[in-house]
């Protein structure tokens with residue numbers, strides 16, 4: 321479960337929402353702010369966010385449109401740099417890394433699943449899944465590869481091209497690709513946003529399994545209370561800050577909380 325609390329390093333920062341910092345956080349944000357633009361055009365997308373995401377947990381990030389969810393995900397995943405504050409992945413501070421080191425860290429230690437799948441159309445399923453290894457100059461661990469291909473239900477489909485697969489199957493390829501490097505954290509940006517309800521449930525069940533059976537850490541931005549209910553914990557963002565956390569979420573409780581944040585007003 322995620323624990324939200326004022327930073328130990330900044331004891332006066334932000335109100336406490338949780339019980340204490342997690343010793344072995346997979347991701348740790350400390351007083352993270354992100355400002356786009358300058359002067360009168362400045363947009364404060366994140367305003368001093370402090371949160372620990374424990375290893376082996378499934379966390380959903382929700383909030384009204386414009387509340388800072390994508391910015392949060394991008395800063396947490398090292399895709400973007402905060403204006404202020406610190407982000408650590410498995411104890412490694414990202415702030416001190418130059419662009420090359422940050423690129424390597426993203427490639428080796430982070431997995432991504434996007435709404436639009438982002439597969440390479442000319443490559444086969446197997447080539448798509450192993451692409452991160454190729455880019456990293458790493459050899460595939462054949463047992464692990466076989467296991468994830470089986471887990472995502474693509475055994476027998478590995479020679480197909482993405483266009484020959486359904487949307488759900490394509491997202492399964494993307495999940496396998498995200499897991500092939502055994503990343504410390506898999507980040508999802510609306511990973512079920514382009515899928516129908518039944519297919520979305522299958523993909524969410526698969527993400528849930530990676531947490532329960534493989535000990536994967538998953539952080540997923542979603543607008544959908546049904547998707548959020550698959551997580552162990554939901555972080556609610558409003559106006560660039562975490563305003564609430566819900567553990568053991570249910571669809572009704574998440575929907576109710578979102579309504580009270582004015583998300584569907």
Ligand SMILES: Nc1ncnc2c1ncn2[C@@H]1O[C@H](COP(=O)(O)OP(=O)(O)OP(=O)(O)O)[C@@H](O)[C@H]1O
Nearest residue numbers: 356357363365383384385386387388389390391392
């Ligand atoms: N590159 C950018 N330049 C300027 N402003 C930006 C940029 N990216 C995001 N913003 C602004 O920062 C705020 C937070 O945006 P963000 O995309 O993180 O929100 P979100 O909660 O993911 O929204 P949505 O649910 O609509 O995708 C918004 O006001 C947005 O307009």
